[in-house]
Amino acid sequence: MATLQDPIELSAPATSRGTLLALRTALRRNWLHFVLLPLMLFWISPLAWIIITSLKSRTEVFDPNAGILPAVLQWGNYPAAMAVAPFGTYLINSVLATGGILVCELITITLAAYAFARLNFPGKNILFTLFLLQIMFPIYATFLTNFVTVRELGILNSLPALIVPFVASGYGTFMLRQAFRQVPTELADAARLDGCGHLGILWHVYLPLVKPTLIAFSIIAVVTHWNDYMWPLLVTNSESVRTLPIGLGLLAKSDSGADWTRLMAATVVVVSPLLLFFVIFQRRFVDSFMHAGLK
Amino acid sequence: MAEVVLQGVSKSYQGKPTVHAVDLAVADKEFMVLVGPSGCGKSTTLRMIAGLEDITAGRLLIDGRDVTHAEPQKRDIAMVFQSYALYPHMTAYRNMAFGLLKTSSLSKPEIDRRIREAAEILHITHLLERKPNVLSGGERQRVAIGRALVRQPKVFLFDEPLSNLDAKLRTHMRGELKRLHKELGLTVIYVTHDQIEAMTLGTRVAILSDGRLQQVGAPMDLYMRPQNTFVATFIGSPEMSLLRCAMKPNGSGSVVSHPAFTTHVPERADAGEILLGVRPEEVIVGPADGTALACGRVDRTELIGSEALAEIVVGADRLVARTPVTKVPPLGAEVGISFDMERVRVFDAASGRVLSRL
Amino acid sequence: MVTGPALRARVSEAGLAYLLLLPSLVFLATFTYWPILRSIYFSFHDVVLGSNKIYFLGFENYERLWTDKLFWKSLGNTVFYTLVTIPCAITVALLLAVALDSKLRGMTFYRSAFFYPVMIPSVAAGMVWVFLYAPGYGPINSAIAALGLPKVEWLYDARWALPAIIFMSIWKYAGYFMLILLAALQMIPADLHEAAKLDGVSAIDRLIHITVPLISPTLYFVIIIGLLHSYQIFDYVYVMTQGGPADATNVLTFYIYQNGFQYQDIGYASTLANVLLLFVGGLITLVALVFGRRVHYLGR
Numbered sequence: 018m019a020t021l022q023d024p025i026e027l028s029a030p031a032t033s034r035g036t037l038l039a040l041r042t043a044l045r046r047n048w049l050h051f052v053l054l055p056l057m058l059f060w061i062s063p064l065a066w067i068i069i070t071s072l073k074s075r076t077e078v079f080d081p082n083a084g085i086l087p088a089v090l091q092w093g094n095y096p097a098a099m100a101v102a103p104f105g106t107y108l109i110n111s112v113l114a115t116g117g118i119l120v121c122e123l124i125t126i127t128l129a130a131y132a133f134a135r136l137n138f139p140g141k142n143i144l145f146t147l148f149l150l151q152i153m154f155p156i157y158a159t160f161l162t163n164f165v166t167v168r169e170l171g172i173l174n175s176l177p178a179l180i181v182p183f184v185a186s187g188y189g190t191f192m193l194r195q196a197f198r199q200v201p202t203e204l205a206d207a208a209r210l211d212g213c214g215h216l217g218i219l220w221h222v223y224l225p226l227v228k229p230t231l232i233a234f235s236i237i238a239v240v241t242h243w244n245d246y247m248w249p250l251l252v253t254n255s256e257s258v259r260t261l262p263i264g265l266g267l268l269a270k271s272d273s274g275a276d277w278t279r280l281m282a283a284t285v286v287v288v289s290p291l292l293l294f295f296v297i298f299q300r301r302f303v304d305s306f307m308h309a310g311l312k
Numbered sequence: 313m314a315e316v317v318l319q320g321v322s323k324s325y326q327g328k329p330t331v332h333a334v335d336l337a338v339a340d341k342e343f344m345v346l347v348g349p350s351g352c353g354k355s356t357t358l359r360m361i362a363g364l365e366d367i368t369a370g371r372l373l374i375d376g377r378d379v380t381h382a383e384p385q386k387r388d389i390a391m392v393f394q395s396y397a398l399y400p401h402m403t404a405y406r407n408m409a410f411g412l413l414k415t416s417s418l419s420k421p422e423i424d425r426r427i428r429e430a431a432e433i434l435h436i437t438h439l440l441e442r443k444p445n446v447l448s449g450g451e452r453q454r455v456a457i458g459r460a461l462v463r464q465p466k467v468f469l470f471d472e473p474l475s476n477l478d479a480k481l482r483t484h485m486r487g488e489l490k491r492l493h494k495e496l497g498l499t500v501i502y503v504t505h506d507q508i509e510a511m512t513l514g515t516r517v518a519i520l521s522d523g524r525l526q527q528v529g530a531p532m533d534l535y536m537r538p539q540n541t542f543v544a545t546f547i548g549s550p551e552m553s554l555l556r557c558a559m560k561p562n563g564s565g566s567v568v569s570h571p572a573f574t575t576h577v578p579e580r581a582d583a584g585e586i587l588l589g590v591r592p593e594e595v596i597v598g599p600a601d602g603t604a605l606a607c608g609r610v611d612r613t614e615l616i617g618s619e620a621l622a623e624i625v626v627g628a629d630r631l632v633a634r635t636p637v638t639k640v641p642p643l644g645a646e647v648g649i650s651f652d653m654e655r656v657r658v659f660d661a662a663s664g665r666v667l668s669r670l
Numbered sequence: 671m672v673t674g675p676a677l678r679a680r681v682s683e684a685g686l687a688y689l690l691l692l693p694s695l696v697f698l699a700t701f702t703y704w705p706i707l708r709s710i711y712f713s714f715h716d717v718v719l720g721s722n723k724i725y726f727l728g729f730e731n732y733e734r735l736w737t738d739k740l741f742w743k744s745l746g747n748t749v750f751y752t753l754v755t756i757p758c759a760i761t762v763a764l765l766l767a768v769a770l771d772s773k774l775r776g777m778t779f780y781r782s783a784f785f786y787p788v789m790i791p792s793v794a795a796g797m798v799w800v801f802l803y804a805p806g807y808g809p810i811n812s813a814i815a816a817l818g819l820p821k822v823e824w825l826y827d828a829r830w831a832l833p834a835i836i837f838m839s840i841w842k843y844a845g846y847f848m849l850i851l852l853a854a855l856q857m858i859p860a861d862l863h864e865a866a867k868l869d870g871v872s873a874i875d876r877l878i879h880i881t882v883p884l885i886s887p888t889l890y891f892v893i894i895i896g897l898l899h900s901y902q903i904f905d906y907v908y909v910m911t912q913g914g915p916a917d918a919t920n921v922l923t924f925y926i927y928q929n930g931f932q933y934q935d936i937g938y939a940s941t942l943a944n945v946l947l948l949f950v951g952g953l954i955t956l957v958a959l960v961f962g963r964r965v966h967y968l969g970r
Contacts, residue, residue: 049769049772049774050776052769053769053770053774056766057780057783057784060783060787060841060845061783061786062809063787063795063798063799063802063841064786064790066798066801066802066809067794067798078807079806124693125693126694128691128693128694129690129691129693129694132686132688132690132691136686136690137680137683137687138683138684138687138688141687144691147698147703148694148698150702150703151698151702152898153898153950153951153954154702154706154947154951155898155901157901157902157923158901158943158946158947158950159705159706159709159943160926161705161709161927161930161936161939161940161943162704162705162706162708162709162712162940162943163701163705164930164931165719165936166701166704166705181697181700181701182697182701184693184697184701185693185695185696185697185698185702186694187698190694201395201397203395204397204399206359206362206364206391206393206397207391207393207397207399209363209384209385210362210363210384210385210389210390210391210411211385211410211411211414211415212385212411212414213414217414221399221410222399226400226401240788240789244789244790244791244792246791246792246793246908246909247904250908251931261791262791262792262793262794263793265791265793265797266793266797266909269793269909277801280797281798281801284794284797284798287791288789288790288791288794291789291790292786292790295782299778303778303781303782303785306850307849307852307853308853381679
């Protein structure tokens with residue numbers, strides 16, 4: 018193949034027909050960029066708009082004659098935004114709630130997934146279906162009666178209220194069960210001969226081997242619950258337990274669109290932790306979302 | 313001392329029996345090979361000995377102790393798996409140490425000493441800090457054997473350990489295993505589907521088929537004196553030819569008549585159908601004249617190095633004969649054949665069992 | 671035939687299994703099954719938020735549902751949102767995935783650029799788009815004006831509010847679907863495409879007759895994920911429009927919220943919640959029946 022093509026390519030630039038041909042190949046190879054580049058610019062424009070606005074002055078936002086970029090960078094918008102509401106407390110609450118959910122979920126799904134993947138017991142199929150049912154009915158479908166339950170439990174407006182509905186995860190159990198089933202049974206047999214019981218096998222053999230799945234699940238769980246809006250909105254009513262998204266929503270409501278610069282500065286603060294992690298661990302994030310559920 | 317005794321050991325899955333009352337005694341320092349076609353129950357039997365499958369009925373004794381229902385780690389055994397089952401996230405060293413750390417109260421230096429010693433024997437000292445994924449098939453095999461050695465168990469169980477290696481390496485590791493067995497005086501129970509592996513490795517070989525033990529004996533014994541047609545055809549390559557004949561008692565022996573020939577055998581039984589078992593080297597090929605027992609036509613010949621095999625049609629049957637390369641009969645030729653009547657054996661056609669010689 | 675010790679082993683295995691499932695089951699029962707059962711019970715009663723008294727109503731709540739125009743409107747909006755957003759987002763995602771599946775330079779950058787909206791909290795996304803859609807000073811209207819077209823009131827116009835939210839949803843989720851589809855595309859053996867190319871099959875035919883059937887299990891999975899994500903419309907409605915203008919963006923989840931939390935009528939809100947459960951459950955079952963059987967599994 019290569020030897021056949023070489024003479025043509027060598028002689029091609031000599032003629033004008035050759036240049037045209039080269040141009041056409043270049044175009045054919047790169048035409049996708051002409052479609053994707055504008056699309057990509059459109060996709061990132063909201064993010065760009067957030068950042069640009071967060072550095073503008075208030076008059077620039079409403080002035081149709083002002084340029085797209087701010088004349089002077091208004092870094093002062095950031096401290097101003099942070100001063101309106103206790104964002105430090107929101108941040109701590111977000112970390113505690115998301116971390117709490119993640120730790121609880123990892124424990125429950127690990128145990129349940131091992132049972133479904135490696136143990137035999139009556140009612141296995143029915144129970145597994147019940148677990149999968151949860152995927153179909155997330156908090157958005159059950160928030161009303163769950164609110165009543167949480168209220169009856171007397172944990173409204175507290176950290177546990179933010180966590181409890183998410184402790185068990187049908188999706189996580191399913192994902193991890195699939196991963197456990199990929200582990201060769203001979204490894205479990207070898208571990209039994211090496212003196213491990215079920216929990217020993219789970220801890221020493223299964224968990225180290227499914228680390229990629231655990232990381233993928235953790236990333237998805239963190240992204241989901243860090244951004245949760247509806248449930249925290251319903252069960253929190255004081256600053257001491259509110260999370261970042263709720264705080265941001267409140268700020269938007271109180272400003273009612275009057276002060277976009279301050280609001281966008283706050284948005285940058287709320288959005289940046291995850292986006293920073295995303296930029297740093299891009300491969301991991303992309304892989305996690307890419308392959309979750311495909312295995 | 314380490315003896316393994318199976319007494320009527322059986323296994324059923326959901327009511328379906330897969331291993332039928334196996335009785336087997338493995339002596340101390342013996343290399344016992346369990347061999348049979350796939351699905352014959354040999355692996356299940358080994359896994360029952362290991363404690364990885366529970367025993368549905370019967371008893372298992374290791375060193376006189378009843379371990380029928382004991383946990384695997386309490387049986388004083390070690391196992392080498394077909395896929396080696398090395399923990400991928402641990403180094404070779406950790407793989408070998410893991411079981412000792414979990415089950416024994418040995419001190420760290422003692423564990424280290426055992427690992428170094430085993431590594432020395434297996435020539436893997438330079439690989440100890442590596443993880444399985446960077447090791448070759450043969451190296452993984454050695455680490456897996458090392459993991460069993462450091463346990464210093466009473467019995468070593470091997471589940472088709474060579475089947476994932478290429479042909480050359482397999483021959484080499486066969487030699488290694490033989491050397492280890494002899495030098496270290498190990499008691500080994502070894503499962504394989506490869507009859508050549510069974511014959512070269514085993515001090516004794518147990519042949520299984522359909523979950524039943526067919527015959528146990530030294531390799532040569534199985535080859536020369538198979539108890540039934542299954543063992544007769546399973547052992548030996550190319551396999552034994554079976555010629556269907558009628559038999560009638562006559563004098564001290566019997567007369568055997570085949571459509572192509574009639575002859576006399578020393579076995580005695582009631583009149584009926586029998587199968588005459590002849591190994592390729594027991595067929596004597598000569599000119600088609602009066603001196604031969606029967607006449608046949610050469611249908612196919614095959615050169616296998618120092619010798620040749622000839623497939624000869626005799627009546628409705630075919631049989632394989634081994635001949636020197638210089639005397640290969642031409643294709644289609646009529647040849648005379650005779651048998652080494654001292655060695656041929658007679659099987660009952662209905663039960664497949666061998667008829668005893670008086 | 672299971673005898674003594676073997677039976678004991680099996681029983682203890684089952685016991686361990688139930689023990690391992692227990693933590694999950696406790697929470698699933700309390701926060702998934704019990705709420706569903708309870709909302710069925712509540713729907714036959716008059717329940718007021720914060721009061722312990724419950725009165726039996728029979729089918730009264732369901733009769734009210736039948737004549738409640740706002741309910742029908744919110745159901746219609748929900749159906750419209752779901753049935754437009756999911757096919758559009760998946761089509762965009764599929765085209766993006768196919769485009770990015772080639773060995774294009776800057777592929778990873780494109781991929782991240784399309785994917786990042788998934789990382790942004792719904793409340794933040796909603797707010798930014800309120801800004802972008804703003805009638806007077808919003809950049810979208812500025813761009814439209816620059817093109818010489820008439821400005822649109824977007825979220826303040828009953829005709830445009832729901833499509834505006836749909837458009838934003840596509841921006842938010844298409845990248846996620848794209849990523850999952852991309853993973854599936856990369857698993858298709860290259861020789862299938864090469865064989866088709868040699869047979870002279872056009873690019874569009876290859877997409878329709880080779881690519882789509884081969885990734886159909888993933889497509890099916892993406893539809894389910896899309897259905898589940900469409901629940902999140904509550905966040906956008908809450909942040910962007912509060913159901914307005916003139917209930918043009920009132921959807922079932924938001925209407926449940928209004929009845930339960932603003933009017934404190936838990937009984938009627940539960941009745942609505944049951945309709946939502948039936949709607950999503952029915953849709954997922956439908957998808958499973960229609961697509962579940964036709965998917966081609968690639969050696970799996």
